[in-house]
Every structure is written in structure tokens, then in C-alpha cells.
Amino acid sequence: MQKITTTLKKLFYLWRRSQIPIKQPNKISEIDNLIIFLISILISIVSSYKLLLISPLNLSDIFSWLLTFTEALISSGILIVVSKKENPTINSRQIILIITLLLAVQTSKLAFSSTISPLSIIIPPALIISQAMGSITALAWVSIASLSWPDPGIAINNNLFFISLVGASVVSLLGGRIRSRAQLLQLSIFVPIGAFLSQWILMDKDKIFLLEKQEFFLTNGKIFSDSLLLAIVMLFTILLIPIFESIFGLLTKARLLELADKEKPLIRRLSLEAPGTFEHTLLICGLAEEATRMIGGDIDLIKTGALYHDVGKLHAPNWFIENQEGSNNPHDEINDPFKSAEVLQAHVDEGLKYARKNRLPKPIADFIPEHQGTLKMGYFFHKAKEKNLNINEKDFRYKGPVPQSKETAILMLADGCEAALRAMNINASDNEALETITKIIFSRQKDGQLNDSNLSKGEIFLIKRAFLNVWKRIRHRRIQYPTTKNNTFS
Ligand SMILES: [Fe+2]
Numbered sequence: 001m002q003k004i005t006t007t008l009k010k011l012f013y014l015w016r017r018s019q020i021p022i023k024q025p026n027k028i029s030e031i032d033n034l035i036i037f038l039i040s041i042l043i044s045i046v047s048s049y050k051l052l053l054i055s056p057l058n059l060s061d062i063f064s065w066l067l068t069f070t071e072a073l074i075s076s077g078i079l080i081v082v083s084k085k086e087n088p089t090i091n092s093r094q095i096i097l098i099i100t101l102l103l104a105v106q107t108s109k110l111a112f113s114s115t116i117s118p119l120s121i122i123i124p125p126a127l128i129i130s131q132a133m134g135s136i137t138a139l140a141w142v143s144i145a146s147l148s149w150p151d152p153g154i155a156i157n158n159n160l161f162f163i164s165l166v167g168a169s170v171v172s173l174l175g176g177r178i179r180s181r182a183q184l185l186q187l188s189i190f191v192p193i194g195a196f197l198s199q200w201i202l203m204d205k206d207k208i209f210l211l212e213k214q215e216f217f218l219t220n221g222k223i224f225s226d227s228l229l230l231a232i233v234m235l236f237t238i239l240l241i242p243i244f245e246s247i248f249g250l251l252t253k254a255r256l257l258e259l260a261d262k263e264k265p266l267i268r269r270l271s272l273e274a275p276g277t278f279e280h281t282l283l284i285c286g287l288a289e290e291a292t293r294m295i296g297g298d299i300d301l302i303k304t305g306a307l308y309h310d311v312g313k314l315h316a317p318n319w320f321i322e323n324q325e326g327s328n329n330p331h332d333e334i335n336d337p338f339k340s341a342e343v344l345q346a347h348v349d350e351g352l353k354y355a356r357k358n359r360l361p362k363p364i365a366d367f368i369p370e371h372q373g374t375l376k377m378g379y380f381f382h383k384a385k386e387k388n389l390n391i392n393e394k395d396f397r398y399k400g401p402v403p404q405s406k407e408t409a410i411l412m413l414a415d416g417c418e419a420a421l422r423a424m425n426i427n428a429s430d431n432e433a434l435e436t437i438t439k440i441i442f443s444r445q446k447d448g449q450l451n452d453s454n455l456s457k458g459e460i461f462l463i464k465r466a467f468l469n470v471w472k473r474i475r476h477r478r479i480q481y482p483t484t485k486n487n488t489f490s
């Protein structure tokens with residue numbers, strides 16, 4: 001009996017954990033909620049108004065109109081819930097984008113359904129949504145956009161409808177995984193070719209009939225022009241994606257990878273003006289990437305976030321120990337712990353300014369304050385304490401917030417462990433390294449820094465193992481290989 005209760009408790013715990021979003025959901029203002037509601041009402045009107053144009057209108061017509069209207073309204077609601085579930089930090093602009101695309105599609109169906117194939121109406125928006133919001137949201141969008149047709153009088157070819165649904169689903173699934181603009185281009189070529197071939201094959205049974213009616217070549221031509229139009233609209237959509245990214249603050253995989261390019265001006269400046277910080281950043285990238293892979297987090301996000309986490313140090317590189325290279329430490333010269341604490345906090349504040357100036361997306365900018373959380377600047381706090389016992393601990397803590405996601409929490413832990421692992425003796429055993437890592441992580445945990453991150457105990461265990469693996473790699477790299485007599489390497 002006890003076993004059953006324990007299992008049930010465990011299952012309930014797992015279920016509850018799965019319900020907790022990784023990040024605190026963004027608050028949506030009342031105005032934005034009103035706009036979203038009004039667009040949803042418009043979608044319902046567009047989807048159902050034709051049912052009221054029947055004359056004479058009887059009670060059953062009004063009932064079926066009401067049913068379609070409510071169905072469209074509920075569908076918009078479901079779409080918003082699914083998108084929020086997949087992206088807990090989704091903002092109002094992004095929700096407005098999703099439902100505006102739905103409104104646009106419903107309107108296009110009314111305006112062009114007799115001239116344009118549903119392929120070109122449904123597939124391109126699915127590509128935008130999958131890139132920006134992920135595959136699940138895109139699939140939900142595709143099912144609603146495909147199943148809800150405003151005009152029941154529009155005769156849709158069953159085969160064509162099926163191909164559109166499959167094509168849009170494939171684009172939704174692949175679009176969420178695509179990592180570069182080149183892959184996007186490949187998709188915009190292969191999907192139309194696939195659509196052309198499948199239409200041609202599925203049309204097979206009608207061929208004889210069409211041949212008899214001498215419409216075979218005409219229909220083939222239509223299939224070809226439909227597929228060509230799909231390719232053109234998809235290419236056009238790919239060109240528009242960067243504009244959508246900047247207007248709606250979208251963070252596509254391609255954008256993440258572009259930002260991670262080390263030739264980006266801000267990163268280039270970091271490598272030239274603060275080489276120590278740049279080195280520290282690269283090591284942290286390695287630690288954070290390994291840990292994120294272990295827990296199944298967003299690797300591209302953390303790699304890019306890690307690259308920008310300390311850009312704020314550019315405002316005064318030599319005030320940070322990694323850039324001093326034996327030169328005088330300005331903190332010793334001013335001998336004022338309060339001023340020193342201000343300089344440390346400034347690397348967060350200035351970092352956020354750099355992020356704004358360089359138009360870094362919010363999920364990347366979040367790494368800047370959250371990697372420091374509300375950590376205590378221990379060294380300067382103790383120095384101040386030596387001088388004056390009545391000091392406020394708050395003056396020596398970063399302003400926060402504490403990490404709000406698993407990724408920013410991992411970065412905080414990697415940031416804490418990096419210096420300790422780098423300074424570690426090359427002959428230190430694995431156990432010693434693990435002990436150091438555990439000590440640092442435990443101190444962060446005890447300080448409440450991981451409270452909002454939603455990291456489980458199991459995940460913290462995996463993060464420790466990941467850091468240890470990276471340490472083993474660092475140690476291996478530091479071992480000097482014996483050279484051969486004539487100094488040649490193979
Ligand atoms: Fe930092």
C-alpha cells in the first residue's frame with residue numbers, strides 16, 4: 001500500500017513539475033489583452049458571417065452561425081494557451097502576430113480561395129510561426145487554420161486539402177529545428193517540389209478522366225503554377241523573417257546562431273579590449289553547453305547568452321582581475337569597497353545598455369543580470385566589514401533578479417565554477433574537482449539563487465557531472481605531450 005502511495009506521490013510530483021513553466025510568464029497588459037480579444041472576435045466574424053447571409057434566415061441557420069462563431073473564438077483561445085505553454089515568456093506582440101496571421105489566412109481564404117491554392121495560404125505562415133514560436137504552436141496553428149474554413153460553399157479538393165495539411169505539418173516540424181537560413185532556403189525548394197509531386201501522384205486516378213476531357217495538361221499546368229507560387233511565397237517569407245524578428249522581438253534559431261558569430265562587433269571588441277574576459281567567456285560557453293546538453297535545455301540559447309553575459313565589463317576592463325595581467329589593481333588604489341561594489345554592479349547595468357544598443361533579443365539580454373543574480377560581492381563586503389561594522393549587506397549584493405530559467409541558472413553556476421576549475425592543480429583528482437564544484441553550487445543553492453530557476457535536484461546532479469567532464473577535458477589539454485627528437489608532430 002505504501003509503495004502505491006509513494007508511486008502516486010512521485011507521479012503527482014512529476015505531473016506538477018511538468019505544469020510549471022520554466023520561466024515566469026510575462027504579464028500582458030490590459031490594452032494588449034483587449035487587442036488580442038478584438039482580433040479573436042474579428043477571426044470569428046470572418047469565419048462565420050457568411051452563414052448569416054442565407055435568406056430566408058431560420059433558427060437553425062442562426063444556431064449554426066453561433067456554433068461556428070464560438071468554435072472560431074475557442075480555437076483562437078486554444079492557440080494562445082498552446083503558444084503560452086510552449087513559450088512561457090511569450091509577449092503580447094508575439095501573441096498578436098500569431099492570431100493576426102490566423103486572421104490574415106481566414107480573410108485570404110475568402111478573398112483568394114478560388115484563385116490561389118491553400119498551399120500558398122497555409123504553409124508560409126506555418127514557417128514563420130514554427131521558426132519563432134516552435135513546432136507545437138505551429139502545429140496547433142496549422143490545424144486551426146486548415147480545419148476552419150469561413151465559407152462552407154468553397155469546394156476544396158480533398159487531395160489538395162490533405163497535401164496542404166501534410167505540407168504545413170512537415171514545415172511546422174522542420175521549421176522548429178532549422179538552424180540556418182541556408183536550411184530555410186532548402187525547405188522552400190523541397191516543400192514545393194514535394195507538393196508538386198504529391199499532387200501529381202494523387203491526381204493519378206483522375207488522369208484518364210482528365211485526358212478524356214482534354215484537361216490533363218491544363219491541370220498539370222495548374223499544379224505546376226501552384227507549386228511555383230508556393231516556392232515564391234516561401235522565399236518571400238524567408239526574406240521577411242528578419243523584419244518580423246526585429247518588429248516582434250522573435251528569437252529564431254538562425255538569429256541565435258548569427259548572434260553567436262564571434263565576428264559580431266561587440267564580441268570582437270570584447271576579445272580585443274578585454275581578452276581575459278573573452279577567455280573566461282569561452283570557457284564558460286564550454287561548461288554551460290555541456291551542462292545544458294545533459295539536462296536537455298536550449299543549447300543554442302545558452303551558448304549565445306554565455307557569449308554576451310559579461311559584455312558590460314567593456315566599460316572598464318582593467319577593473320576585473322582576469323584582464324589585469326599583473327598590472328596594478330585599481331580597486332587597491334581607490335581602497336573604497338563601496339566604490340568597488342558599484343564598479344562590479346556597473347558591469348551588469350552597462351551590459352544591459354550594450355544589449356539595448358546592439359538590439360540583443362530579451363532572452364539573451366536576460367543572461368546579463370541573471371548570471372549574477374543577487375550574489376554577494378564577498379571580497380568587498382568583508383573589506384567593508386573590516387572598516388565599519390554597521391554596513392548594509394544589501395549594498396554588497398548584485399541587484400538581480402535571480403536566474404529565472406534553467407539556462408541562466410546554469411550560466412550562473414558555470415560562472416562560479418570557471419575560475420575555481422581554471423585555478424585547480426593539474427594533478428587534482430576527479431573527486432577533488434567534484435568537491436570544489438559541489439561546494440560552489442551548494443553555496444549558490446543555499447543563498448536562494450536557484451529558487452526561481454526550476455532546476456530539479458536530479459538536474460543539479462547532472463550539471464555537476466557535466467562540469468566535471470569539462471574539467472577532465474581542460475586537464476587533458478594542459479598535459480604537455482613529449483615531442484619527438486626532430487620536433488615533428490604527427
Ligand atoms: Fe559577470
Ligand SMILES: [Fe+2]
Binds near residue numbers: 280309310415
Ligand atoms: Fe562571467
